[in-house]
Amino acid sequence: MKMIEKELNFPTVYLKKTVVGYGGNQEWFSQNMKRKAGCGCTSGANLAAYYASNHHDMAGIYDGDCQMFDQAEYVQAMEEMYTYMKPGLMGYPYVKRFGRQFVKFCREHGITAEAKFCHGRPKEEAFGFVKESIDSGNPIALLILFHRAYALKEDNWHWVTITGYIEDENNSNAEEIIFSNCGERQTVSAHQLFEVHRKNTIRMVSFRIHSSD
Numbered sequence: 001m002k003m004i005e006k007e008l009n010f011p012t013v014y015l016k017k018t019v020v021g022y023g024g025n026q027e028w029f030s031q032n033m034k035r036k037a038g039c040g041c042t043s044g045a046n047l048a049a050y051y052a053s054n055h056h057d058m059a060g061i062y063d064g065d066c067q068m069f070d071q072a073e074y075v076q077a078m079e080e081m082y083t084y085m086k087p088g089l090m091g092y093p094y095v096k097r098f099g100r101q102f103v104k105f106c107r108e109h110g111i112t113a114e115a116k117f118c119h120g121r122p123k124e125e126a127f128g129f130v131k132e133s134i135d136s137g138n139p140i141a142l143l144i145l146f147h148r149a150y151a152l153k154e155d156n157w158h159w160v161t162i163t164g165y166i167e168d169e170n171n172s173n174a175e176e177i178i179f180s181n182c183g184e185r186q187t188v189s190a191h192q193l194f195e196v197h198r199k200n201t202i203r204m205v206s207f208r209i210h211s212s213d
Contacts, residue, residue: 002168002169002170003166003167003168003169003174004166004167004168004169005164005165005166005167006131006134006135006164006165006167007134007163007164007178008050008054008134008137008139008163008164009050009053009054010022010023010046010050010139010161010163010164010180011023011024011046011049011050011053011069011074012069013025013069013070013071013074013183014068014069014070014071015070015071020071020183021071021074021183021184022180022183022184022185023042023046023049023161023163023180023183024042024045024046024049024074024075024077024078024180024183025042025182025183025184026038026039026042026078026182027182027183028071028074028075028078028183029075029078029079033087034082037087037091037092038078038082038087039091039092039158039159039160039182040085040087040091040092040098040141040143040159041078041081041082041084041085041086041087041092042078042081042159042182043098043141043142043159043160043161044081044084044085044098044101044102044105044141045074045077045078045080045081046139046161046180047102047139047141047161047207048061048062048077048081048105049062049064049066049069049074049077050139051111051209052066053066053067053069054137055209058111058209060109060110061105061106061109061111062077063076063077063080064076064077081105084101084102084104084105085097085098085101085102091157092159093143093145093157095117095141095143095203095204095205096117098141098143098159098205099115099117099205099207100115102115102141102205102207103115103207106207106209111209112209112210113207113208113209113210114207114208114210115205115206115207116129116133116205116206116207116208117203117204117205118203118204118205119202119203119204120193120194120200120201120202120203120204121194121196122194122196123190123191123194123195123196126190126193126194126204127165127172127175127190127194129204129206130162130165130177130190130204131165131167133162133206134162134163134164134165136208138206138207138208138209139161139162139163139206140161140162140204140205140206141159141161141162141204141205141206142159142160142161142162142179142202142203142204143158143159143202143203143204143205144156144157144158144159144160144202145157145201145202145203146199146200146201147193147199147200147201147202148195148197148199148200149188149192149193149195149200151188151189151192152188152192152193155181158181160179160180160181160186161179161180161181162177162178162179162204163178163179163180163185164177164178165177165178165190166178166187172191173189173191175189175190175191176188176189176190177189177190177193
């Protein structure tokens with residue numbers, strides 16, 4: 001049995017010298033509305049912080065220390081992204097708009113980005129999208145609109161950030177997705193997440209960064 005695990009060098013967030021997050025947590029917002037509906041802009045801030053810390057020519061899209069992410073500076077990045085991805089009464093359940101707004105955010109910081117979308121079905125196509133994105137160094141914003149899996153019951157109508165995957169070459173049912181969810185590193189079965197069922201609706205978007213040469 002050959003297991004392959006690939007995980008991006010994703011931001012670890014500190015308060016003083018204590019780790020408080022694997023990526024951002026919408027609970028860090030001071031305003032109640034943002035704590036409730038700020039998952040989309042938190043994912044956007046995760047992408048910005050990741051690119052800034054892993055691509056020296058993109059350092060300008062995160063206004064803080066990319067060597068050791070500070071919680072207060074990370075919240076400022078989340079607040080900035082909130083201006084691009086401001087939720088409405090229904091939250092921010094718009095993957096195409098997320099894509100457009102992150103591309104706009106990058107453009108206004110001197111970076112050219114292109115959005116790539118996947119609707120999460122069939123499973124082989126969805127897992128292939130994750131592999132291709134992660135293997136090329138690009139995290140994925142995942143919108144779970146509805147899902148019947150018990151493991152995801154708290155994550156309906158919610159954005160998380162995919163940061164890696166685990167593949168078993170001998171057993172596709174053992175494949176897993178690694179993601180950042182409210183500042184926690186979590187895993188979920190790919191077979192479960194990408195199950196084709198009328199009650200399951202998910203959307204994914206990742207980005208390809210074009211050099212300024």
